Amino acid sequence: MAEMVTILIDGKPIEVEKGTLVIEAARRIGVMIPHFCYHPKLKPDANCRMCLVEVEKMPKLQTSCSTVVAEGMVVRTNTPVVDEAHKSVLEFILANHPLDCPICDQGGRCDLQDFSHRYTPTGSQFTDTKRVYEKGFFSPLIEKEMNRCVSCLRCVRYCDEIMDVKALANAARSTMTEIVHFAGHPLDCEFCGGCVQICPVGAITSRLSMYEFRPWMMKRADTTCGYCGDGCSLILETRGEKVIEVMSSHGNGRNNGDLCAKGFFGYQYVNHEDRLTTPLVRQADGNLHPVTWDEVLPVLAERLTQIKLAHGADAIGGLISARCTNEDLYLFQKFMRLAIGSNHLDSTARYGHVNAARALRRVQGTNRWTVSYEDIVQADALLLIGTQVTAANPIVGLKVKEAVKKHGATLLTLETLVPSIETTSNITNLSALHVAVPPGRHAAAVRGLVKAAFDENLVDAALSSRAGDYVSRIRAAATALPYPEGLDEAALRAVAKAFAGARRGVILIGQDLLQAPGGHESAVNLLDFLLLLGKLTQPGWGLAPLTEENNEQGAVEMGATAEYLPGPADVGDAAARTQIAGAWKDQPPASQGMHLLEMLDAARAGTLKAMLIVGENPVRSLPLSAKAASALEKLDLLVVQELFLTETAKLADVVLPACSYAEKTGTFTNSEGFVQKVRPGLEPVGDSRPDWEILSSLSVMMGYPLEYGDAKEILKEIRAVIPGYRVLGAKPEPAQVAAKSVEQYLTRGFAEDLPARYSAGAAPKANSHRWALAVGQTLFHSGAMSTKAQGLLELQHEGKLIMNPADAQRLGIADGDRVRLTSTSGEATVPVTMLGRIPEGTLFFPESFREALAGLPSMTPDPVTGVPYCKQLRVSVDKVGTGGASSGPPPARIAGGK
């Protein structure tokens, strides 16, 4: 229990924890002390002097934002002396602040406005002219009006303390202090929007919504971000049919009010002019033509029924995006399993998350994390393996930064990036121990960790006596392998040792590990590692896979994959089948379902006749060599529910316009297994409909009505059927490791694939292509959706190959030059840029622009989980052209900018 002290504020007693700031204590009893520089997220800086209060026995007024409570302290916040002080601080600020509220976007939610109103100063003793800053271009997305700045430095401190980016400088001094980027250059940073949100006045604002609104004109919808698995709470601010801006609020949501560029600036795809607004049907002329829902649905239902009658339900397959809501996902699999009668269904969780989910279920009995974000923040050791956390899961990245910077956690990283200070943060800069792992080598690094657990004598004695066979067989398998070549053995062993010595530790794994050969085995091996250390069942410890898309966790739990029924439960699990049959009043099909790649094969072979694809674009997601397009073309019927006419939709016979998350009601389940609400900010665009509603209507027409009044009714059913959704609390409840599963694993389960899990793996095929290329997430894009968001395009509108500056120098390549990449499967020509964080010999290419790589990547499916691996390849590099040539013109400037 924290020690408590009692203080008196304006005559009211309040008991607070020792160490609380007076300004916070006051807030708790509803006394709002005016302030600018104070923000609960930031360390006190006490630079603005706005928060002065009287404290009995202290000779001078005190800044309540930096004064800590003490037993018996008597504070007064509203005496004439205090008021006078507040007024004079305001007077100083207003000596320079322009009277431009009428054209300031902050107007209506500005602290300076509010305080001025509160103290109603009518005149000023200052007669000097106000300072005026020269106005220049600051950045494409963030606007700066320094005349309005009150020099509270919240922006600078946020960018440093929270983001660890340090892109803002407090230049010059005294009255002419100015917030700038380096040497007055346009801002180059993570564009998290944090400085926009934390500025108490209108000095830093968003250009995307410039001059478009007054705060009170907008409707607000509290919802959940649709980009990554971090599951940030955000507020859609809308007017009419348009999202004007996105905000978040401090203290709210798993993100605690922080956002990333995708969340804050990436909303405009919702209102993109290319959104599909009516159903399209391919007609006799071979083209897609607009039709009405009333026209399309009966015909579609009939064709599906015909195919089912002619070829059996197994001739129909389905694929859904894990960006959909749980309600969509649940109804999709129910539609496939009951209305169609097929188990051939999959979701985009197949692209990687299935690897982790299956491993977790197998060993701990639950596919969920046994930890939460709070455990990350409180951990004293964090082990990151192949996460690229800042780019792929920025908010989890902030939790890691908080653990390290605020609480002194030891950060251990097995990542492809290497430490290098640049204009975006780099988590490896905070590492206590870093092992540079080239693309595709994370699985080997994990095997090395397990070996190190033995070599460093870290194995839990209790486990050795309880599960001697398990320990000795893992020991034999793991230590028979040499440490992976090219990785720093000593560092790897030191990482294992440091992690084992922690009080609480969390392992975070990401796409570089899970979307690479050995992804599934590595996840199991890491659970071995935790078991061996005796930590898997300890509170605060766990393996935490991060998901790339917002609802991959939900997709698995809704049963939207071939192997799982809702729960998830294995399709073949008799008890689960009985339970679900009870709820559904019908049996799910018993056949073994095909996953995505198997469905494509079946389509190619002509046994799969029809596919229903919801919100996913396999033609783009899979490399050319997967030949997804030709497989889909062979289908008798391809139905696509989409926001845009994607490459896959273009092949469809029927395209149905779907709603974006901004128009939907439902829930998303984030990486940590927390179920959060999605609320609509807009009416459906055009004639688009929520995915579940489309499926529901189809089921009715097919004579197997899955009818629900609204998404909430589906959620009700989900909650009845899936244990983890029964109670939806205000905070995530980390799952518990099921002792029975662990027992089962330790006695028998581990052995099934032991040799495969601890084999050195196929040595990377030697060929003349010596560069390791990784395709992955970047900070500004995720999937293809983000490339329809104007704001994000302003930051990055084309895919550039990133290489280490030293490599570039050796090859005589300058920023913007073009190179030809050659792999065993093809070649592509792309522009180049440089970053010191990409290690020498390694190349990186942003996943969202992967079409530029064309036929370059090849694909290997995981033999067990069917995950298609196509993100690591070996290439040769040849310079083909010089000078800033870039593919396509930059996007048009945003209207409203100066």
Place this chain on the structure above:
Amino acid sequence: MTSAFSKAAQERIPGIIARYAEKRGALLPLLWLAQEEQGYVSEEAMKEIAGWLDLTPPQVYETVTFYTMYNRRPIGKYHIQVCRSLMCALVGTDNLLGWIHAKLGIKTGQTTPDGLFTLSQVECLGSCGTGPMMQINDDYYERLTQDKTNRVLDDVKREGKCPLATGPFMFPEPAQK
């Protein structure tokens, strides 16, 4: 890669960093070193310093702009700094500025076309009893009159120094001159 620092200067850097408990502590001396090298602190130099000290370039820039003694633009070979604080102002800062203008044709902030002299006004240089005064590079010239000023400027232009110099008063003293 090319550097804003000469080979000799680069060799001094590790030693300078080692003097401080925290790398960041070496920021001011390294900026000064950069200025000794190029006469001003270039963006390239700031970036290099950021690299050595694990800072971001904006963090270095912020410090550079705080101190008036770091030049952010190339300046003339000889930097004339005229004290404009109270004591000197009372005894003739304005006169001194006028004499310099008459002699060289430059005002505060300007550089002579031949690139030799740049004129700045600064706060108290600690010679308050002997004003008006100016500092040219590391040397002080005190109790200036128009004649004396002309002579100093002529000498400096011709020989790079003038026997009327009363400085430098530097701490720590530069390694060797």
